[in-house]
Amino acid sequence: MHSIGMWQKLRTAYTTVYQWLDERLGLGEMYTNLLDRPEPLGNWWNTLGSASLFLFILQAATGIFLTVYYTPSPDHAYDSINYIMTGVAFGWLVRGIHHWGATLMVLVVFIHMLRVFVTASYKYPRELTWLVGVGLLLLTLGMGFTGYLLPWNQKAYWATTVATQIAGSMPFVGDFILKALRGGPDLSALTLQRFFAAHIWILPAVLIALIGIHLYLIIKHGESHFPTKED
Amino acid sequence: MSGSNHLSRRDFMKVTTGVIGGIITVVIGAPVIDYLVDPALRAGAKEAWIPIGKLDSIPIDKPTPFAFTRTQVNGWERTGTSFGGFIIRRSADPKDILILSSRCTHLGCSVNWHADANEFICPCHDAKFSKEGKVLDGPPPKPLNQYTDFKVDGDGNLLIFFKEG
Ligand code: HEM
Ligand code: FES
Numbered sequence: 433m434h435s436i437g438m439w440q441k442l443r444t445a446y447t448t449v450y451q452w453l454d455e456r457l458g459l460g461e462m463y464t465n466l467l468d469r470p471e472p473l474g475n476w477w478n479t480l481g482s483a484s485l486f487l488f489i490l491q492a493a494t495g496i497f498l499t500v501y502y503t504p505s506p507d508h509a510y511d512s513i514n515y516i517m518t519g520v521a522f523g524w525l526v527r528g529i530h531h532w533g534a535t536l537m538v539l540v541v542f543i544h545m546l547r548v549f550v551t552a553s554y555k556y557p558r559e560l561t562w563l564v565g566v567g568l569l570l571l572t573l574g575m576g577f578t579g580y581l582l583p584w585n586q587k588a589y590w591a592t593t594v595a596t597q598i599a600g601s602m603p604f605v606g607d608f609i610l611k612a613l614r615g616g617p618d619l620s621a622l623t624l625q626r627f628f629a630a631h632i633w634i635l636p637a638v639l640i641a642l643i644g645i646h647l648y649l650i651i652k653h654g655e656s657h658f659p660t661k662e663d
Numbered sequence: 664m665s666g667s668n669h670l671s672r673r674d675f676m677k678v679t680t681g682v683i684g685g686i687i688t689v690v691i692g693a694p695v696i697d698y699l700v701d702p703a704l705r706a707g708a709k710e711a712w713i714p715i716g717k718l719d720s721i722p723i724d725k726p727t728p729f730a731f732t733r734t735q736v737n738g739w740e741r742t743g744t745s746f747g748g749f750i751i752r753r754s755a756d757p758k759d760i761l762i763l764s765s766r767c768t769h770l771g772c773s774v775n776w777h778a779d780a781n782e783f784i785c786p787c788h789d790a791k792f793s794k795e796g797k798v799l800d801g802p803p804p805k806p807l808n809q810y811t812d813f814k815v816d817g818d819g820n821l822l823i824f825f826k827e828g
Contacts, residue, residue, distance in 0.1 A: 497695055501738065511739035519738065521701040522694035529691070 465651060472657040477551075480544035481650070484568075487537040488643065491575075494530040495632065502582070504628035506621045509584035534576055541572050553656040561649040564642050571639045578631035584624060592627075593619055702738065710826040712814075715750065715762075718821045723752045726776045726783075726794065728765070733827070748810065749776060749783075750821065751794065762810040762823060763796045769803040783807065 454460055471478075501520060503512040516523035545565060548554055554562035581592040596619075600610030615622030670678070715729040730747035751761040763783075765773045772787035782799065783792040790801025797806050812824035 493691075497698060500699060503739070508739055515739040520698055522698040525694055526698055 469651065470654065472655055474655065474658065477547040478655065480540055480547060484537065484541045484544050485643065485647075487533055487540055488639070491530060491533050491537060492636065494526050494533065495636075497526050498530055499632060504582065504624050506584060506624055509582065509624060513583050534579060538572055538576055541569055545569060551656065552659055555656075557653055558649070558656065561646060561653070564646045564649070567642050568639065568646060571635055571642065574635050575631060575639070578627040578635065581624065581627045582631065589619060592623070596623075710824065712822045713825050714816075714820045714822050715748075716821050718757060718815050718819050721750050721752055721821070723755060725778075726751050726763075728776070731825075733825070735827075746825070747773060757815050760813065760821070761795065762813055764808040764810065766808065767803060768798075768805050768807060769801070774807070 450459070498516065501512055501516050501523070503509060513527070516527050518524075548562065548565065577595065581588045596610055596613045599613060600606045602609060611617060613623070614620070615626050713731050715731065716727070721727050726749040728747060728749055730745060732743045732745050734741050734743050747765045749763045749765060751763065753759045753761060765775075765783075767774050767785040767787065767790060769785065769788060769790055772785050774783040774785045774790075774792060777784050780791075781794060783794075783796070784790070785792075785801065785803070788802050790803045791799040792803070792807050793799055795806075796809065798804075810823040810825075814822055814824075816822060
């Protein structure tokens, strides 16, 4: 008996607080717009954008946790990763998720783009959604590119040497781009540090902004209907 | 369906999403907490017997300095920390030994023995300690620390028991 009374009091308290917040923040409205918006009859292919978003959040969370131990300096990067893998409880799990999540995210984002292409959802009025999407794909690839160097092991070192070399083979501007990417003519501490800055600050900041625009446009236009036979 | 006691498809989806989301959060969240606090839990007290000199070569009634270095592995880095002190043999009795730490109890500078003044003097804020480590003058709140656990092994080495932290 007593516990039922408690329960009801809690419920009223919750309702009061919720209503107070709802009046000011429009929580109910937000919920309807974000999560209860009408969707055309779709299929599992329509979930890939949300899957990309989920993977991005997962990468952001695990990435932040990795920075608790990772050190972006040539004499400590490799050792600090070694420490994460063998010295810290569940370090292998946090790094494992981030490592495999990166590959999976590229894959999922790419298939998401393919489905938008196949269903011709990039047409009016969604051209900008598509354009922003192209930016998202490039940024996702950029995250993979900059993140790959961070362990500072042989594989990472040479992969980055080769990739920046390729960027450097562009006519006219190649040499400048190579030096800008590496922070000098060769791979060095400066390269590692600027890849780190790009990987944890610059690219994610732009990525978050573009995801925001992408989602705003999706909510504004609603999702496209699947093309019918007549289309 | 509506009006019956059964869960609607919508509510079923909501509950399922909530439950799966909750499981993912816990499965990833719990290990992450361990991941974050792990180094703090590992910093257990490390202890060792450390040789600081041959008893025979230590003069009686004269503070004799000693020093040793301990290496700590902090994650991916090793740090060497130096420790030092003075051995004061009050008499020929191998048990009658006072071993003081040279770390000033004020803010941690190393004190020096000044034979002429018969005092330990700290260079930082001019504190003075007696030969027995008592504060004679200056800001230190308590006497010099002592290594009370010591022994002489079969080869005549004087060892002190050292505990980190
Ligand atoms: C970080 C990467 C990305 C995230 C987080 C993301 C997120 C989303 C989400 C949540 C949706 C809702 C519908 C759905 O899931 O299919 C969506 C739709 C859409 N996305 Fe993406 N997306 C990303 C990358 C891309 C890329 C690379 C493109 C194309 C170049 C693109 C183009 C579009 C278009 C045109 C729509 C509207 C589809 C429709 O209305 O049917 N997105 N996106
Ligand atoms: S540190 Fe020795 S007197 Fe202040």
